Amino acid sequence: MAEKTCIYCGGQVDENGYCLSCKLSQDFLRKAGNTSLYYYNIGLDRARMGNLTGARESLVMSLRYNKTNIDARNLLGLICYQMGDTVEAIRHWVMSVNYRPEANAAVRYLKELREKPKTIEKENDAARTFNIALDHAKRKEFDLAVIQLKKCLSENKRFLQAYLLMALIEIECKKPGTAKKYIARVISVDRNNPTALHFLRELGTSEDAINRMAEDGQEEDSEALFNYYGMELRPGERPARKIFPEKKEGRRNLQRDNRKEQNLTRFSNIYMLVGIIIGAAVFFFLLAPGIRQKADTKQQTMETNYNETLASKNSEIESLTQAVTTLSEQNQAFASSTDAMQGTIDDLTGEVESLKQSIANGTAVVTSQSESTAEDTDADEETNEAANRNNANVEGISQDEIQNMIQSE
């Protein structure tokens, strides 16, 4: 036979059913656990029916039998949250996570709250303003108390205690109509709230009117709560009994108001879109023409600058082209003059050559003439004459010039 372990501490259990470690009877622990579950089921039924105060009492009772009942603790946290007591809700969820850190819905609740630090801050402010309002009410400074309470309710719309305090102040100020309006809000969330019922009875409201007030917008609120937090019946869990009849049409004034609020919130995106479109239209029709005109002026100035620059560049190009033309003409003239000079040089070179030849011929004649003079002057007179004739053929060049030319050569 396998050894039994204690439900409470996990220690060894003896044959009489007592834990050897904590000395507790296992029967007693089992009974305590069952009773805790019994009260949890009652609390769940009451919560489903919108009786939050009753559910809270049952769940507290459930925890009195077994404080580690995670479901009861989580549901108690949810109910506290729904009644606007966020701090109490956080306390229960933190304790729940402390008892069972894994597979626990409270982890998700705390995570969701942590992701919205502004919400917690707002609800903290609401708690602070409620405390200030309570102080004002105790000093009978009702105007200040009402201002603080309105501020508190604007920050936390589920704060039932604030609605009840507001109703009490309104009753004290002899404004039962306004007081009933606040009490109706409480009753729509928590239909069996004893303080609200007490106030309504004292104000002379009939039981039928109270029931009608409670039924208005009641069921959907609690359904929304459970749907939002994903609370579902598990296999083997006792379903909630339906005490109240089916939803009746035409008795949903408060719920309609709620829907209107939700619609306003839901359409905030559309309002934002419309705002963006209006902003774009203002920009397009009012600001854009000015910007366009400025851009046009700038463009014109730039075009003028470019045109001026272009004209100056064009004139510069023209002057440079003219200079190029002139220089090319000069170049051609120089080339032609070079050719002419080259022709002259060639002519002169030819002349020089011819002169050289003539000089060479002339020298030979002179040499032969001197030799013949010495030997036979008379016989060669004809030859000298011929040489003189030859020399006389060289026209325009004197003897000295010829000598100079030979020397220079």
Next chain:
Amino acid sequence: MIDFEEELKRFSPSLEVSAADEDLYKNDLKDITDIVLQMTADLRDEQILVEAEDTASSKEEE
């Protein structure tokens, strides 16, 4: 008739988050098991005390 003063006494100041953090684990509820454990511990202490007194008186008689 609603007595304002009396009704006002039922309203208690709301807890702020900072205040809740401080005594989060201190003020957790006690369940029936805690109470039984406390009772058995008290009884055990009482029994020990009685036994000690008995032994002391018997010694005196001797």
